[in-house]
Every structure is written in C-alpha cells, then in structure tokens.
Amino acid sequence: MSSMATLRDTALRFRSLHVPGTPLILPNAWDGASARVVANAGAAAVATTSAGVAWSLGHGDGDHLTRDQAFDVIARIAAGVDVPVTADIERGYARDPDGVAETVRGVLAAGAVGINLEDTLRPVAEQAERIAAAREAADETGIPLFINARIDTHRLPPGDRTAWLDETLARARACAAAGAAGIFVLGTPDAETVRTLVASQPLPVNVLADPGALPVSELAEAGAARISAGSSIAEAAYGLIHRAARELLEKGTTTTLGGGFDYATLNTLLLTEPTR
Secondary structure, three states: OOOHHHHHHHHHHHHOOOOOOOOEEOOOEOHHHHOOOOOOOOOOOOOOOOOHHHHHOOOOOOOOOOOHHHHHHHHHHHHHHHOOOEEEEEOOOOOOOHHHHHHHHHHHHHOOEEEEEEOOOOOHHHHHEEEEHHHHHHHHHOOOEEEEEEEHHHOOOHHHHHHHHHHHHHHHHHHHOOOOOOOEEEEOOHHHHHHHHHHHOOEEEEEEOOOOOOOHHHHOOOOOEEOOOOOOHHHHHHHHHHHHHHHHHEEEEOOOHOOOOOOOHHHHHHHHHOOO
C-alpha cells in the first residue's frame, strides 16, 4: 500500500474518532517527546498546540513561526507516533487562500491528517475562502483532511450572550458550507452552550479542557465530539520549570521535582521505534 493510501486510511480513522457524546480527547503536544508521551498514555490521536510549538522553539505565540519550522515539528511528531496527527497551523501561515492551500499541501506531506485553522475574527466570507482553499488542496491529493475551523468569538467584548451565539453559529455554518469538518469554539462554555452549539449547526464540536472547564464527562454528555487541552499542558510544563528553577535558586531544594517522569522509562520510550 502506498504512503498516500496509508495517509488516506489514517485520515479516515481520525475522522471516525469524532463522535458526539463519545468525544476524541486530545492532550496536546508540542514536540517529538511530548507527542510520544501523550501517545504512550493512551491518546487515540496527537494534536499539536501552536503556542507550545512556538514556545519550544523560543518564539512567542501568534504567527511567529515560519511555515518550514511548523512543517519540521509536524513531521517529527508524525514520524514518532503510531496514531493520527492533527496540526494547529494558526492562521495558515499565509496571507491569502492560495497560501493556505500551499500550507495544507506541506502539512499533508509532513504526515498530518488534520488541521486547526483559526479565523481571528476576520470577515466570514474571507475565512470561508481560506477554508475552501484548504479543502480543495487536500481533496486534490485524495486525503480527507479534517479541517477543524477555530471560531474566535471569544475575542469579542463581553456582552450579550445571544449576540455572541448568533455570531458563533453564523461562522460555524459558513465554515461547514466551505468544507470544514468540525468547529472549535474557545472559552469555557457551560453545558447548555455546548448543547446549543451541537444542535444548531451541522459540524462536530470541539471544546477546551483547560483549568476552569467542565469535566470531560459533562462536556461529552452535552454532545461534544472532541475535547482538547490546547496550550494548557505546555503552560503547566513551563510553570513547573519556573517553580523548580526558583526553588533551586532561592532555597537550594528540589521538592518541586517530585513526580517527574522516570529517566529510564522516558529514555526507553523515546528509543523505541513506533510500530507502523
């Protein structure tokens, strides 16, 4: 079986994991080691966090990576795990739809079968064009890429919930019409909001599991099809670094380091070749 056929099968498997009420749970990774650890913990797929990737390379989040830097990380992760990989590609590392299409071709070449593409509240029609370009580029390769359309209405000023919901749903429906396979709505929605999002537009709903979020069981009961940690695990990891460094420098002790991944276990995991 050709590598392209294998990637197609992986993409179909990844798509099938998005089941409302029995969600795909994604503890997001940011480099080869974190991806291996996440997969080893039992994750059915690995999702990247663009913030974590940027931080690991010494950059801030928010479109500060180059396309090639992103592709390199995606390729390293995809080569190191046996499960499907979906990549957070921020705004597509591109100014226009043609550039988004070019990015998608690179993501597929790197071995990922899904993307997150954020709208940054750009006009709905513009974002729909970018999603359509991504869909066309993927379809030309024969890979049913899972386009997870991130809807950034969490950036709107606090105010009328009805207006927020109307804007979110309008964007979701436009994304669906353009070829998205799922929507990703940031924030910490309550169960009623998740149920409304699920019932009022046609795509599987992805929500965050970060500090302050409802438990997975409640989000699943509300109909979520995908639950992601986002950047929260990377934030926790860098928080540990900060606390441990401060403790060692200021107190000369290392109690913060208790509970770390055992050296031999981690090293053995990373020395073991993934089975394909």
